[in-house]
Amino acid sequence: MAEIARATKSESVRQHIVHLIDAGLQPHDRLPTERELADEFAYSRLTVRRALDQLEHDGIVYRVQGAGTFVSDTRIAKSFELTSFSEDMRARGMTPGSQSAHVEVRPAGMKVGYALGLSPMEPVVHISRVRTADGIPICSEDCYLPERLAPGLSEEDVAGSLYEILTSQYGVEIERADQVIAVTVLEPAHAEQLQVPAFSPAFHIVRTSRDGTGRAVEYAESVYRGDRYSYELTVLRRREASGPA
Amino acid sequence: MAEIARATKSESVRQHIVHLIDAGLQPHDRLPTERELADEFAYSRLTVRRALDQLEHDGIVYRVQGAGTFVSDTRIAKSFELTSFSEDMRARGMTPGSQSAHVEVRPAGMKVGYALGLSPMEPVVHISRVRTADGIPICSEDCYLPERLAPGLSEEDVAGSLYEILTSQYGVEIERADQVIAVTVLEPAHAEQLQVPAFSPAFHIVRTSRDGTGRAVEYAESVYRGDRYSYELTVLRRREASGPA
DNA sequence: AAGTGGTCTAGACCACCCG
DNA sequence: GGGTGGTCTAGACCACTTT
Numbered sequence: 001m002a003e004i005a006r007a008t009k010s011e012s013v014r015q016h017i018v019h020l021i022d023a024g025l026q027p028h029d030r031l032p033t034e035r036e037l038a039d040e041f042a043y044s045r046l047t048v049r050r051a052l053d054q055l056e057h058d059g060i061v062y063r064v065q066g067a068g069t070f071v072s073d074t075r076i077a078k079s080f081e082l083t084s085f086s087e088d089m090r091a092r093g094m095t096p097g098s099q100s101a102h103v104e105v106r107p108a109g110m111k112v113g114y115a116l117g118l119s120p121m122e123p124v125v126h127i128s129r130v131r132t133a134d135g136i137p138i139c140s141e142d143c144y145l146p147e148r149l150a151p152g153l154s155e156e157d158v159a160g161s162l163y164e165i166l167t168s169q170y171g172v173e174i175e176r177a178d179q180v181i182a183v184t185v186l187e188p189a190h191a192e193q194l195q196v197p198a199f200s201p202a203f204h205i206v207r208t209s210r211d212g213t214g215r216a217v218e219y220a221e222s223v224y225r226g227d228r229y230s231y232e233l234t235v236l237r238r239r240e241a242s243g244p245a
Numbered sequence: 246m247a248e249i250a251r252a253t254k255s256e257s258v259r260q261h262i263v264h265l266i267d268a269g270l271q272p273h274d275r276l277p278t279e280r281e282l283a284d285e286f287a288y289s290r291l292t293v294r295r296a297l298d299q300l301e302h303d304g305i306v307y308r309v310q311g312a313g314t315f316v317s318d319t320r321i322a323k324s325f326e327l328t329s330f331s332e333d334m335r336a337r338g339m340t341p342g343s344q345s346a347h348v349e350v351r352p353a354g355m356k357v358g359y360a361l362g363l364s365p366m367e368p369v370v371h372i373s374r375v376r377t378a379d380g381i382p383i384c385s386e387d388c389y390l391p392e393r394l395a396p397g398l399s400e401e402d403v404a405g406s407l408y409e410i411l412t413s414q415y416g417v418e419i420e421r422a423d424q425v426i427a428v429t430v431l432e433p434a435h436a437e438q439l440q441v442p443a444f445s446p447a448f449h450i451v452r453t454s455r456d457g458t459g460r461a462v463e464y465a466e467s468v469y470r471g472d473r474y475s476y477e478l479t480v481l482r483r484r485e486a487s488g489p490a
Numbered sequence: 491a492a493g494t495g496g497t498c499t500a501g502a503c504c505a506c507c508c509g
Numbered sequence: 510g511g512g513t514g515g516t517c518t519a520g521a522c523c524a525c526t527t528t
Contacts, residue, residue: 007516008515008516008517009516009517010516010517027458027459028458033493033494033495034494034495035493035494035495043517043518044517044518044519044520045518045519045520046516046517046518046519047516047517047518049495049496050516050517052495059421059459062457062458062459063494063495063496064494064495064525064526065494065495065496065524065525065526066493066494066495066524066525066526066527067493067494067495067525067526067527068493068494068495068526069494069495070458072458072459073362073455073458073459073460074455074459081480081481081482081483082480082481082482082483083483117318173482174482175481175482176304176479176480176481176482177479177480177482178477178478178479179477179478179479179480180475180476180477181426181475181476181477181478182471182475182476183428183446183447183448183471184446184471185446201428201429201430201446201447201471202428202446203428210318210319212307213272213273213307213315213317213318214272214304214307214317214318214319215318216318226427226428226429226446230425230426230427231425231426231427232423232424232425232426233423233424233426233478233480234421234422234423234424235326235327235421235422235424235478236326236327236420236421237326237327237418237419237420237421237422238326238327238328252497253496253497253498254497254498255497255498278512278513278514279513279514280512280513280514288498288499289498289499289500289501290499290500290501291497291498291499291500292497292498292499294514294515295497295498297514308513308514308515309506309507309513309514310505310506310507310513310514310515311505311506311507311508311512311513311514312506312507312508312512312513312514313507313512313513313514314513314514
C-alpha cells in the first residue's frame, strides 16, 4: 500500500491516477481529460501531462489524439528493468542467499580490463559465488569490479546483494546493464556446484553494468541452471527515429 | 546518414546534439547548456529539455544538477527494444528467410485463447515456420494471431517479416511484447528441422505481443538453436517510485 | 463545432555544484 | 555568488476525433 513519497506534483498526479485505475476502472475506460485533472489539482496542464507520459511509457494507459486517455488492456505489466539476483528471487517469493563466496584482488587481464575500460594491469576485485534461492543453488557467478570503486570489499559483504552494498557502502549507483544471454551445457565442475547432472542445459549470461555516466562498474559472467530459471522481460517496439548511420 | 525527418522542434534539437557528439566530443565532455541551446535555436528551454530528456533516456548523455549535461561513456549503445526476427538478422548483417511456412485457421484452444484474451472457440491463424539467416535454419516458430485481425493471411505473406505485413496490410502496430526465455534441449523433430544433433541446447521463447492499447495481438512459441543465436539486451535500473502494493 | 491530446512559449523559482 | 539543471505556470495554437 505504501507509495514512495516524492516531492513533485506530477508524481502525486501519477499516483492519483494509479489509484483511480485500481479503484475499478476497466481496460479501455476513459480517464478524465488532461484539463479536468489540471483543474482538479489546480496544477498546470503540463504537470498533468508529465504524469501521463510516465504512465504511458509504463504501459498503464494509452492516448488517442482527439479522443482521450484510456486504461491499457494489460493483464501483466512486467518490466524491462535491471534487477539484482536478490531482488529477482524475492520478487519470485524465494529467499536469496550465497554459498562458497570467494573474494580476491588481482589484475584485470585482457578480457575483464576491456569490458571495464581498464588497463589489463589495473587491480579488480573478483567475486565468485554460488547464488541460491531457498537454499537451492541457482547460478554460479564470477563478478569483477574495479578495485578503486570498492576497496576493502570482504567475503561477508557479498553474502547478499552486491548492488545494495555498492550503493550503501560505496555510493555507486548502477543505472543500466548490457547483457548477452546464450545457452550452454554445464561443464562437470559447474554441474557439481549447482547439483545437477553434467551437461544439463543452462543459461550463460555475460553482463556489463554501468552507472549514470555510462562508466562500466561491473563485469559478470554467470551460469544459471536451466531447470530452475527462466528470463522474463517486456520489450518495447522502437518509435520511428534514429541516430545517424 | 539519413535521419528520419520529424516535424517537431525538439527532434531537430536532438539530432543537432547527436551530430555535435559525432563531430568529435569525447565521453564526459560537457555539452552546451540548455539555455545556450535554447538561444541558439531561438526555441524555449522546455523544447531543448525534451530533446535532452530523450538522449538521457537512451543513455547518450547524462546530466548533473548544478554542473551541466555531459556525453555518456558508452562504447556500445544497444537497445532493450523489440525487433522482429527479420530486423534482428538484418542488424547482424545476415539475410533473413523462411522455410516450410504453413498457415492454417483453427480454433484458439485453451492455451492460445488465454494468451490472446479470446474464447477457446474463436478462430486464430496459426503460422508455423522455420526462420533462416543466410539460408541457415535458426529457429522454429509457431505463431498465432486472432483471425479477425489478419483475415486472409496467406503462406506467401509470411515468407518475410510478419510485423511488416501486420502494419502495412492490416494496420496493426505492435508496441510491446512480454517474453519468457527458457533453455531446453531440442527434441528430435525440432533438431531435424534446425539441422543440428538431437538434444542440442536451445532457447525456448514464449512471446505475447501487444498493440498500443495493451491488447494481445500475437502469441508465439519459438525454439532457437543455441549454437547460432544469443540474446542481447540493455536493461535499465528502476528509478525509485512504484505503484501500489 | 466542440473537445481532445500534441507541441510550444516566455517567463519563474528552486536545489545544487563550483570557483 | 553565479551558473547549472529540475520543476512549474498560464497561457497559445495545432491536428485530430467525435457528435
